[in-house]
Amino acid sequence: MLENIISPLEVQKLNINELNDLADEIRKFILSTVSETGGHLAPSLGTVELTVALFNVFNLENDQIVWDVGHQSYTHKILTDRRNRFKTLRTFGGISGFPKRSESKYDAFGVGHASTSISAALGLLIANEINNRKNKVIAVIGDGALTGGESFEALNHAGQLKKNLIVVLNDNAMSIDKNVGALSEYLSQIRLTPRYRQAKRDFESFVKRIPIASIGDKILSTANSIKYGVKSAISAGGLFEALGFVYIGPVDGHDIKAMQETFARVKELNEPVIVHVHTVKGKGYAPAEDSPDKFHGVGRFDVATGEVEKKLTPPTYTSIFSRAVIDCAKVNEKLVAITAAMPSGTGLKTFSEMFPERFFDVGIAEEHALTLAAGMAAGGLHPVVALYSTFAQRGYDQLLHDVCLQNLPLTLCLDRAGLVGEDGPTHHGVFDLSYLRHIPNMSVLAPKDENELRQMFFAAVERESPIAIRYPRGAGTGATVLKKVAPLPWGKSELISKFNGEADAAIFAVGSMVVPALKAADILKSKRIYVNVINVRFVKPLDEEMIIEQSKAARLLLTCEENVLIGGYGSAAAECLIDHGITKKLIRLGIDDRFVEHGSRAELLELCGLSPERIAATIEENINKKPGISLKKNSR
Numbered sequence: 308m309l310e311n312i313i314s315p316l317e318v319q320k321l322n323i324n325e326l327n328d329l330a331d332e333i334r335k336f337i338l339s340t341v342s343e344t345g346g347h348l349a350p351s352l353g354t355v356e357l358t359v360a361l362f363n364v365f366n367l368e369n370d371q372i373v374w375d376v377g378h379q380s381y382t383h384k385i386l387t388d389r390r391n392r393f394k395t396l397r398t399f400g401g402i403s404g405f406p407k408r409s410e411s412k413y414d415a416f417g418v419g420h421a422s423t424s425i426s427a428a429l430g431l432l433i434a435n436e437i438n439n440r441k442n443k444v445i446a447v448i449g450d451g452a453l454t455g456g457e458s459f460e461a462l463n464h465a466g467q468l469k470k471n472l473i474v475v476l477n478d479n480a481m482s483i484d485k486n487v488g489a490l491s492e493y494l495s496q497i498r499l500t501p502r503y504r505q506a507k508r509d510f511e512s513f514v515k516r517i518p519i520a521s522i523g524d525k526i527l528s529t530a531n532s533i534k535y536g537v538k539s540a541i542s543a544g545g546l547f548e549a550l551g552f553v554y555i556g557p558v559d560g561h562d563i564k565a566m567q568e569t570f571a572r573v574k575e576l577n578e579p580v581i582v583h584v585h586t587v588k589g590k591g592y593a594p595a596e597d598s599p600d601k602f603h604g605v606g607r608f609d610v611a612t613g614e615v616e617k618k619l620t621p622p623t624y625t626s627i628f629s630r631a632v633i634d635c636a637k638v639n640e641k642l643v644a645i646t647a648a649m650p651s652g653t654g655l656k657t658f659s660e661m662f663p664e665r666f667f668d669v670g671i672a673e674e675h676a677l678t679l680a681a682g683m684a685a686g687g688l689h690p691v692v693a694l695y696s697t698f699a700q701r702g703y704d705q706l707l708h709d710v711c712l713q714n715l716p717l718t719l720c721l722d723r724a725g726l727v728g729e730d731g732p733t734h735h736g737v738f739d740l741s742y743l744r745h746i747p748n749m750s751v752l753a754p755k756d757e758n759e760l761r762q763m764f765f766a767a768v769e770r771e772s773p774i775a776i777r778y779p780r781g782a783g784t785g786a787t788v789l790k791k792v793a794p795l796p797w798g799k800s801e802l803i804s805k806f807n808g809e810a811d812a813a814i815f816a817v818g819s820m821v822v823p824a825l826k827a828a829d830i831l832k833s834k835r836i837y838v839n840v841i842n843v844r845f846v847k848p849l850d851e852e853m854i855i856e857q858s859k860a861a862r863l864l865l866t867c868e869e870n871v872l873i874g875g876y877g878s879a880a881a882e883c884l885i886d887h888g889i890t891k892k893l894i895r896l897g898i899d900d901r902f903v904e905h906g907s908r909a910e911l912l913e914l915c916g917l918s919p920e921r922i923a924a925t926i927e928e929n930i931n932k933k934p935g936i937s938l939k940k941n942s943r
């Protein structure tokens with residue numbers, strides 16, 4: 308059937324049996340493809356019927372769907388213009404794992420971070436009205452993404468504007484891990500619909516039996532207000548109704564017919580409406596239904612057994628952090644740990660089991676996580692906040708205004724810093740050095756390997772100021788991790804490879820770039836080009852002495868970082884040279900002023916000039932060049 312869907316409008320012509328068959332076919336297609344490419348399997352399996360029903364009722368040539376996070380949009384991609392390219396999902400040059408406006412006219416809004424859909428859909432609706440475009444705009448948001456504050460800012464605004472915004476709440480009771488928070492509990496109460504419906508019916512019949520005519524006006528109004536209060540408390544969706552939305556649901560999100568009927572009704576309304584849909588994360592594939600967290604985002608796996616392909620690699624940075632935070636907590640009673648809906652991803656899951664009273668999962672709420680931490684720090688605790696670098700972008704002002712301005716002790720552990728690979732530009736953590744380095748009181752550290760991560764972590768939690776440690780996604784370097792903690796000379800870089808005599812170049816490598824820099828030095832040595840290698844360790848405070856010393860010890864300076872060049876470590880080194888009146892050739896390698904696409908980490912590092920071979924080639928090209936003005940970019 309899928310072959311016949313040339314335009315999304317074909318889905319409107321299908322009868323219910325055909326729609327069900329189509330959904331089955333799509334589910335198999337997603338399963339077989341993602342088992343090869345990896346990707347967000349469980350979220351996308353959960354929305355197959357929902358997407359088919361939306362395509363059936365709405366006109367995708369005119370109406371717009373805004374997906375939240377966008378990790379559940381595989382059916383949307385397959386039914387629009389990407390079925391033939393679906394096998395290239397998340398590969399270099401292939402289609403993105405998220406909706407992307409530049410990829411398809413059917414992708415109404417680009418996404419990757421959570422809780423944006425209601426704001427964006429409302430914005431589209433307003434633009435369409437002003438542009439005299441008559442259409443429907445539908446935001447599809449998960450119960451996890453709904454925990455993000457921006458969702459509520461948008462609901463609050465939409466309720467006031469009273470425009471015909473359609474919000475589909477895709478409730479599967481899961482975020483990546485189990486969803487958390489009072490809102491999640493509220494939604495699970497609605498899940499118990501039969502009891503609620505019965506309670507509501509009982510109450511209504513009780514109210515009807517009150518002999519209102521016989522009891523004066525005062526009692527009547529009291530009875531009415533009680534009726535209203537109790538009714539809104541017990542009726543499913545009272546919270547959304549209080550915000551100005553018509554609430555419809557819950558609807559079975561795997562029953563296409565039920566959704567068809569609901570969406571057809573919703574289409575006729577002319578006010579904000581929320582359709583509450585229940586789905587099962589991982590629907591239709593037993594291993595994913597049983598372990599929706601494991602199959603939320605997954606690598607290659609065997610469809611028959613559900614076994615995920617494992618490569619033999621050194622332990623990940625995440626697992627080293629996981630161990631370090633537990634070991635620290637055992638001796639430091641003031642240590643508490645916070646994450647924003649990522650206990651597994653950041654490595655805090657075991658901590659949460661060992662120290663439940665000292666662990667806080669705040670939901671997808673990075674801003675709140677940071678100000679909460681600031682409050683805890685002001686109250687005498689030492690909070691460890693574990694976030695992915697890309698999601699910490701959300702908390703910039705909280706870091707600046709709530710944490711750093713008051714110089715509160717906090718250790719911010721930024722996982723997935725640098726290029727993350729297949730998730731692409733929405734997820735690369737390549738801005739943190741720039742958005743952290745300029746904040747007063749902040750220290751910014753980057754370990755060269757897993758052992759240094761542990762050492763840095765222990766040093767950070769002992770200090771009385773805000774400190775960020777950023778480390779990359781995936782396997783470490785294989786370094787031996789020492790249990791014993793050695794003192795870390797604060798603000799000092801480490802000269803790890805030194806040529807006796809004047810070197811041809813000095814490479815200042817930040818964190819993950821140390822190993823490639825050492826490899827580049829080896830490549831160059833075989834060509835009789837001699838290089839010093841410095842492990843930067845501290846992007847802030849900056850080790851100016853080391854930079855000045857190397858400006859005398861080497862003919863060429865080169866900085867290397869998995870961060871945007873603007874405002875990164877290379878900028879800091881350049882500022883240092885200028886401030887000290889040193890004129891020395893400095894080449895900065897990093898991400899230049901553009902967003903980097905998706906692909907494997909190795910492909911992207913090569914693309915950005917950060918592989919050992921490309922670092923070596925850049926040095927070789929430049930050591931004999933006469934100083935002068937060249938407008939050619941050096942990194943690609």
Ligand SMILES: Cc1ncc(C[n+]2csc(CCOP(=O)(O)OP(=O)(O)O)c2C)c(N)n1
Nearest residue numbers: 350420421449450451452481482483648698
């Ligand atoms: C700002 C931000 N923080 C964290 C994440 C990581 N993340 C991706 S999906 C997800 C859970 C989303 O849950 P839900 O919206 O219920 O969708 P489901 O996966 O259950 O379908 C999280 C925490 C993100 N994408 N954006």
